[in-house]
Amino acid sequence: MFRQYSNILSHRRRRSKSSVQVLSAAQSEPASDAPTANEPLEIWAHSQPLDAEAQKQNGCFTTLTARIHKYDHVSQRGSDRFMEDLAATLNDEEMKLKSSYLTSPVGNYASFLYPECIPERLEIVAYLTELGNFHDAEQKETARTADKPEELVESPRAAARKKLLEKVTGEMTDKDGLEIIDCYRSNWLVTPEVPTAENCANLDDYVARRRLNAGIDVYWTLMGFAHGTRLGKEDQAVVRDALDAAERTMFFTNDYYSWSKEKRESKKKRVANVILFLMQHQNMSEEDAKEKTKELILENEKEFVKRREALYQTHSDLAPKLRKWMEILGAALGGIHYWCTNAPRYAIPDTPEIETTEDEADTSSQEDDSDDEDDEAEVDGAVNGVQEDEDPDQEPLWTPLVNAEDHPAVDLDASPLLAPTNYTGSVAPNQVHVELLAALNTWLQVPTRPLSFIKQVIHDLHDSSQILANIEDQSPVLRQKTAAHLVFGPAQSINSAAYMFVRVAKTVNCLNCPGMLDGLLEELETHFIGQSWDLNWRYNLQCPTEQEYLAMVDKKSGSTFRMLVRLMQSASMEGSALDLEILTQLLGRWHQIRNEYLGLISGNNQRGFGEELDQGKISYAIVRCCNLDPAAKTIILGIFRQKPDGAALSTESKIQILELLHKTGALQATYDLVRQLGRDIMKNVSELEITAQETNPSLKALVKTLGDLPTPTQE
Incomplete structure (x- = not known):
């Protein structure tokens, strides 16, 4: 099932002599008796530490530094695929819409x-981690039939778990794969006894019993395979000694953050939670047990x-790979703690907590609800000026024009919002950036899902920027077609363009690629700064120096290419080893000056x-x-000054300005600069x-295709 995914992740595979199998790719190192202590130790290659302030949010109190995998979106892809397969196996389409066990707003648990x-x-x-955490409280259900009063049958969820395990391990044939299969069968496909105050001394x-109940050995097997x-x-x-402390830290951390939810479940079934154990075994209050658990977490981290x-x-001669294993484990413990503070699966249900029997709970719940409704009604009445003695059944003060019960609810779609950008995209498609993205992916190898996003x-930003540029330029046409703001109105066009910036930020944020959102926002800010100088010079009829102009282009146009590269590198399975800074600067200058x-x-079929x-x-x-000839500067800026806002220049004025550009050699210099930038780009590509x-x-x-330009011959 996963063979197809292993073959899209690394450009190095294209130089290999054989195809890569999912469990033979990047073969695991042998057990650590082979490496020597003198080998160089490189630990952090695929992860980055969390910001210290971010780690402290939501009550996270771990003393260990958490790290998250740089390719969190790949982890989430594994979770999404698990939910798709689970829905198909259970024949439950609604399952696809549910959040997976590992999903959280701050990143996937596997990351x-x-x-x-x-x-x-x-x-x-x-x-595999999703599969391991897909537990039933019991794997056997009791079913009653006419001929057999009581018979144990396998639950649909337990059967689905076995079926998915067979599916995912079908291609696992090497030593690692067989070990994972054995661990699953012996740990996560059985139902160990739940540790409670009754069966634990x-x-x-x-x-010790929690180790068996949690199937912790599967985690260690998966961790070894993963790293x-x-x-x-x-x-x-x-x-083993360090591992014992790590296991205790994991158990107590999970128990601490899951307790608010599990204490409700403890009314109906046995729950493995150290807080409940301390309350029952050592007669602690809930608050004391929670505080004791927090102390246990910190003690075991230490x-x-x-x-x-x-x-x-x-062990001064400890194998480097074992040392690496221990360092990664410390970061994983901090990461687990941070994830637990943000995990939706630990959220407290909205239903009231059951403190008594079910019948009593139903009654008291109804009574409590009615009391709450009365209180809310009193508050609403006070706020709205309604007197307590008013009759709620009296004639209403306002009635709708139509009866809502006889007409369906109105659902306003986004068609007016998207119309200007859709129109702009159809008139001026963003071919250059799309082709550039595909070309750069030859090196960066971004997985299909984030690449499509x-x-x-890039499409959305191009269309929104084009709309704003036409409004700022007061341009009535775009590629010899009517500009969007003259079709849909300036206000609606600005609204549509602004929405696109919100949509792209949301899209990038959902990808969960470290550094991607920062790259987007930073380059957008740089783009607008560059655009502001372009508008400032035009409005005030000031001519910048050549150096100032190129600095503006680097911010305005260069930011678009830097953004594209930064987004791709953030999602790239090859990381950001290639330095594309020079290339993006050259592309930015080349693209804008060429346009x-x-x-x-004249003679350009796309422009007037x-x-x-x-x-x-x-x-x-x-x-x-203007920098070469002050007299020409006076004439050109004078013509611009007399031009009415939004009006086109007369043909005579255009010809006069072009004659000045030819006479000073400025138009030829522009042509030569575009050609030189094209050469510099080709040279830089060869170096890359x-x-x-x-x-x-x-x-x-x-x-080469875009470098084919008409010469500036004067007619």
Whole structure:
């Protein structure tokens, strides 16, 4: 099932001699007796630490630094696929709409539990973790039939769990795969006894039984597989002390944050929770038990760090991969804690808590609800000026024109909101950026799902920016078609463009790729700063220096290309090893000055004659001309000054300005600059091909095609 996904994650696979199998890709290192202590230790390659302030939010009190995998969206893809498969297996379409066990607003649980997971394995690891946590309270249900009064039958959910395990492990044939299968069958496909105050003599006994109940060995097996460092029996014996403290930390952390929800369930079934255990076994109050659990978490975090340091000191020749395992485990414990503080699955249900029997609870609940409704009614009455003695059945003060019961509810769609941007996209499609995205993906290898979202983001930003640019330029046409603001009105067009910025931010945020939202917002800010200088010079009829003009272009146009690259690198399975800063700067300058040049000359089938001059833009050719010839500057800015707002220049005025641009050599210089920028881009692409060890014919072909420009011959 996952074989197809392993083959889209790394561009290195294209240089391999054989196809990559999901469990043979990035083969796990052997048990740690092979490596020597002198090997270099590289721990953090695929994760990044959480911001200290962010980690403290929502009452998170862990002392360990949490880390999250850089490709959290891949973890979520594994969870989403699990929910799709589960819905299909149970024949329950509504299951697809439910949130998975691992999902949270701050990231997928697998991204915290396996922060250094080999990227190629992250999706299947998340899927397997979802599968492991898909528990029934009991795997057998009691069914009564006519001929058999009582018979144990397997529940549909238990059967689905087994079926999905067979499906996902069908391709697992190597040692790691077989070990995972054995762990699942012996730990998560059985129903161990729930540890309670009745069957546990003390806290240590509770933890020992909790190990079996939680199937913790499966986590360690998955963690070893995820990080490419499998722990053999001898390895586990070496790190056992530190591992014990880590397990206690995990159990107590889970119990602490799940208690608010589980205490309701404890009225109906046995619940494994240390808070309940302390309350029943040591006669503690709920508050005291919660405080004691918090102390246990902090004590065991401290004990884990202490035992880990002792391990390093006692075993000076400790294999580097074992040391790496221990460091990752510390980050995972902090990540689990942070995830628990934000996990929707621990949210307290909205239904009132049951304190007595079901019959009594129903009665008291109804009474409480009625009391609450009375209180709310009193408050509403006071606020709205309604006297307590008013008759609620008297004639209403207002009646609707139609009876709501006889007419369906009105649902206003988004068609007016999207109409201007849809229209703009159809008139001026964003071909350059789309082709560039596809070409850059030769190197960056962004997975299909985030790539499609990035493409949509670029489309939306292009359309919204084009609408705003036409309004700011007071341009009546776009690619020789009526501009959107003259079709739908300026107000609706501005509203549509503003909405697009909100939509792209929401889209990027949902991808959960670290650094992606920051990249979007930072480059949008830079774009608007650059645009502000362009508008400022045009409004005040000021001519900047050549250096000032190029700095403006780097912010205005360059930001669009930097944004595209930053979005792709944030979602790339290859990371951001390639330095594309120079390329994005060159592309930004080339794209804008090339468009300005085409807007000045005739014979261009996409633009009208002298379109840039109609808008009074201070283009590169104008900047060059005005800085070379003060007399020409006076004439050009004078013509712009007399041009009525929104009106086109006369043909005679356009010809006069173009003659000045030819006479000073500014138009030829613009043509030469565009050609030089094209050469510089081709040179930079060749250098990047060497660094990436991969040619990029698509990118070179794109540059070559766009570099074919008409010469500035004077008619």
